[in-house]
Amino acid sequence: MIYLDNTATTLRKPPCVAQAIVQAMETMGNAARGAHGSALDAGRTVFEARVKLARFFGCPDPSHVIFTANSTEALNIALFGLFSPGDHVISTDLEHNSVLRPLYALEREAGLAVDFVPADSRGKVDYTAFSALVRPSTRAIVCTHASNLTGEMLDLHEIAAVARQHNLLLVVDASQTAGAVPIDMAALGVDVLCFTGHKGLMGPQGTGGLCIRPGVEIRPWKRGGSGVQSYSPTQPAEYPTRLEAGTLNSHGIAGLSAAVDFLTETGVETIARHEAALTRRFYAGVRDIPGVMVYGDFAEVRRAAIVALNVRDYDSGAVSDALSETYGIATRPGAHCAPRMHRALGTVNQGAVRFSFSWYSTPEEVDAAIAAVREIAAP
Amino acid sequence: MLRKTLSLIITFDATVQAMAAESCLQALGLPGRLIPVPREITAGCGLAWKAPPEAQERLRAALENANIPASGYHVLMV
Structure with missing residues (x-):
């Protein structure tokens, strides 16, 4: 997994x-x-x-x-x-x-x-x-x-x-x-x-x-x-x-x-750099995939190691389920216990698929996730 | 691309009931698995049991027999 x-x-x-x-x-x-x-x-x-x-x-x-x-x-x-x-x-x-x-x-x-x-x-x-x-x-x-x-x-x-x-x-x-x-x-x-x-x-x-x-x-x-x-x-x-x-x-x-x-x-700075690099790598890999909507401002240098997105008008739960069942990738869909933020982003109905990275995440895992999102988003 | 199939979705009011349902239905060898609740039903946090529609009566009987309350039985494309 x-x-x-x-x-x-x-x-x-x-x-x-x-x-x-x-x-x-x-x-x-x-x-x-x-x-x-x-x-x-x-x-x-x-x-x-x-x-x-x-x-x-x-x-x-x-x-x-x-x-x-x-x-x-x-x-x-x-x-x-x-x-x-x-x-x-x-x-x-x-x-x-x-x-x-x-x-x-x-x-x-x-x-x-x-x-x-x-x-x-x-x-x-x-x-x-x-x-x-x-x-x-x-x-x-x-x-x-x-x-x-x-x-x-x-x-x-x-x-x-x-x-x-x-x-x-x-x-x-x-x-x-x-x-x-x-x-x-x-x-x-x-x-x-x-x-x-x-x-x-x-x-x-x-x-x-x-x-x-x-x-x-x-x-x-x-x-x-x-x-x-x-x-x-x-x-x-x-x-x-x-x-x-x-x-x-x-x-x-x-x-x-x-x-x-x-x-x-x-070193927390070392961990922060690692996670930030993975986050940027994932964002760069998914942002231009047709049908993918990424939420948030990635011009900001300092951010937590999270990328939330949706694919077309697909239910975020269905996307997360496909990532898990077909690709063995664990993500979190739906409402993320942040109701005011979902309203601000306009994702109350669709929820969002959240990818989040840690010290133990690798560039290879990120690339596999990018490839999976690309396949799911393909028409 | 996501492929949708006609499925039975059984929903629960609480996660503890979904976990009890999984334990019960798997012990009986009945079909299905837990999935995120489809948004057609609710957008909240939660789990639902997804199974082939033809299993509905067997699943319903098993849950009723085990006194595990489901909040709904839905057949839809997911």
């Missing part, structure tokens, strides 16, 4: 990831529960992972790296824990449902006001629109780093400048970029960075987290066992315990930690 659905999850991981998980399952107890050797082993592994991720993302304090099951949980924790009735936030049409649905719920149930910076038919935003939407009650800008549908990257420098100017928090969904693009949240001016472990970071599913700038206060989203302050009726106030009730996925975190080692040794 040629696996080109890396935006859903990276299938191939560095071998050290599985090895670390197996070792953790065979040796580790429960982090922060007791002080015997295996509990301390787990505690050390989790702590080391926090230190590595803090360094990796430019988070000034490892205690402000919070582990979650995925980006969605991280975003829910951030969005439900930051805002109060009467607050206003600015988001964008590029967002995934992991941002949209929490915001819509807060709008319906908790008196939050939300405005969206529109995307045009290429999925691009006008950065002046962020400032234009600021009101006295605006608390934050909540945005993705890159569209999961087209790969369009938002310029966080531009957006952070608006946030700074108006004293707003900047909450970023880095699901599509963490591990694939260098991110330094302190240098960028990001206040809360939400990431998942199983995509560009090449760790296991069930891992993710948020990095919080010191000074940003997020209310607990869940409450429960913490291993400390057991007689307190309230969740401890200290990060990370404040946001990590319950036993952590320490086995998965051990795998994620090994993945971060691999990324650090390999």
